[in-house]
Amino acid sequence: MQKKKVALLYGGKSVEHDISIRSAKNIFEAASKEKYDLYCIGIDKKGGWFLTEGIISEMSTGEELSLSLEFGKMIFKTENGKALNFDVAFPALHGTDGEDGNIQGLLEVAGIPYAGSDVMGSSIAMNKYYTKQVLEKQGIPVCKYLYFDYTHQPDFDQIEKNLGLPFIVKPINLGSSVGVSKVKSKEDFQKALDEAFKYDNEIIIEEFVTSRELECSVLVDGDQIKASVPGEIVVDKNYEFYTFEAKYVDGNAAKLEIPAKVPTHIEEAIKDLSINAFKAVGCQGFARVDVFYLEDRGICYINEINTIPGFTNSSMFPMMWKHDGYSFEGLIDTILDEAIYRFERKTRLKTNFNSGLE
Numbered sequence: 001m002q003k004k005k006v007a008l009l010y011g012g013k014s015v016e017h018d019i020s021i022r023s024a025k026n027i028f029e030a031a032s033k034e035k036y037d038l039y040c041i042g043i044d045k046k047g048g049w050f051l052t053e054g055i056i057s058e059m060s061t062g063e064e065l066s067l068s069l070e071f072g073k074m075i076f077k078t079e080n081g082k083a084l085n086f087d088v089a090f091p092a093l094h095g096t097d098g099e100d101g102n103i104q105g106l107l108e109v110a111g112i113p114y115a116g117s118d119v120m121g122s123s124i125a126m127n128k129y130y131t132k133q134v135l136e137k138q139g140i141p142v143c144k145y146l147y148f149d150y151t152h153q154p155d156f157d158q159i160e161k162n163l164g165l166p167f168i169v170k171p172i173n174l175g176s177s178v179g180v181s182k183v184k185s186k187e188d189f190q191k192a193l194d195e196a197f198k199y200d201n202e203i204i205i206e207e208f209v210t211s212r213e214l215e216c217s218v219l220v221d222g223d224q225i226k227a228s229v230p231g232e233i234v235v236d237k238n239y240e241f242y243t244f245e246a247k248y249v250d251g252n253a254a255k256l257e258i259p260a261k262v263p264t265h266i267e268e269a270i271k272d273l274s275i276n277a278f279k280a281v282g283c284q285g286f287a288r289v290d291v292f293y294l295e296d297r298g299i300c301y302i303n304e305i306n307t308i309p310g311f312t313n314s315s316m317f318p319m320m321w322k323h324d325g326y327s328f329e330g331l332i333d334t335i336l337d338e339a340i341y342r343f344e345r346k347t348r349l350k351t352n353f354n355s356g357l358e
């Protein structure tokens with residue numbers, strides 16, 4: 001069988017650039033070299049695109065790529081004008097421009113099948129405010145929250161009255177806990193706002209949910225939508241929550257338990273909620289759903305959906321699927337097969353209509 005040409009996109013003009021490099025390295029290593037010719041395309045911190053040998057931090061040492069429109073088709077070209085064709089793309093990108101629908105729109109217009117959610121699912125899931133609005137409409141439980149944009153200075157007393165103390169301040173469209181703060185007193189408040197508004201013009205403020213923190217992964221395998229066994233993150237008491245440092249810097253900050261030790265009916269409820277949340281937001285391919293389990297009350301809230309979850313050594317998405325019988329290599333096959341299958345289904349749709357109009 002002919003090898004498929006896969007564009008592995010990584011890096012990105014995003015605060016999660018370095019995390020994407022870690023994810024892409026693992027995907028590059030795990031992907032079958034018998035089935036795929038992998039083209040590593042690094043997007044540097046300024047947004048430049050480069051064809052690189054493997055996954056590297058200094059992307060600009062690679063060959064610069066350009067995008068051009070020729071006879072109605074968008075194509076990628078190397079410096080010497082050679083056109084690159086791909087059978088499928090894997091955007092191993094996190095956050096801004098990579099996970100929010102922007103790259104997905106570009107790949108749609110370029111006519112390249114791609115792994116994961118399309119423009120709509122990506123952009124809703126990236127936006128923590130719209131995600132909650134959509135989930136609530138479907139009766140999926142979420143915590144209490146308030147929305148603000150840069151034109152409104154939130155009032156501490158008002159927020160405390162609505163959400164209690166402590167509460168959590170987050171940029172709306174970010175990931176890896178960047179810009180997220182826990183506010184325990186009025187003194188913490190301005191710093192938390194400044195931190196979140198550094199990265200986004202919109203923020204969400206949420207009640208602090210005291211709970212066990214669980215994650216559940218969703219995968220489309222053929223026509224089936226599957227939910228993985230949930231995993232639990234037990235964060236060391238030195239950390240107020242699962243911060244960037246606890247995720248990626250301090251290797252001892254978090255213990256990952258797969259499967260999470262929860263009663264069977266809770267495990268089933270989390271799987272159902274995760275699949276329902278995935279569908280409600282219009283996700284495709286795969287995602288990781290972050291969940292709060294309020295043990296005392298026996299209920300769960302959905303925190304957020306990550307449409308391109310981490311594939312790093314400390315990320316649970318591949319670990320949960322490994323537990324459920326998917327090797328890393330098999331997981332990549334499933335994701336890429338689904339992307340191609342979905343693209344073919346879409347290609348069969350009519351894009352012209354004989355209107356009879358002059």
Ligand SMILES: Nc1ncnc2c1ncn2[C@@H]1O[C@H](COP(=O)(O)OP(=O)(O)OP(=O)(O)O)[C@@H](O)[C@H]1O
Pocket residue numbers: 143168170174175176177178180206207208209210213241242243290303304306
């Ligand atoms: N409402 C909340 N109550 C308690 N803790 C919270 C709340 N929201 C977030 N947290 C804590 O902050 C962490 C980061 O939040 P969240 O997952 O929403 O952000 P993120 O930046 O999208 O992270 P990632 O994409 O890496 O999962 C959570 O893993 C959790 O530890």
Ligand SMILES: C[C@@H](N)C(=O)O
Pocket residue numbers: 016019094095175176288306308309310311315
């Ligand atoms: C990469 C990071 N946003 C995650 O959800 O794993």
Ligand SMILES: [Mg+2]
Pocket residue numbers: 174175176304305306
């Ligand atoms: Mg996230």
Ligand SMILES: [Mg+2]
Pocket residue numbers: 290303304
């Ligand atoms: Mg999260």
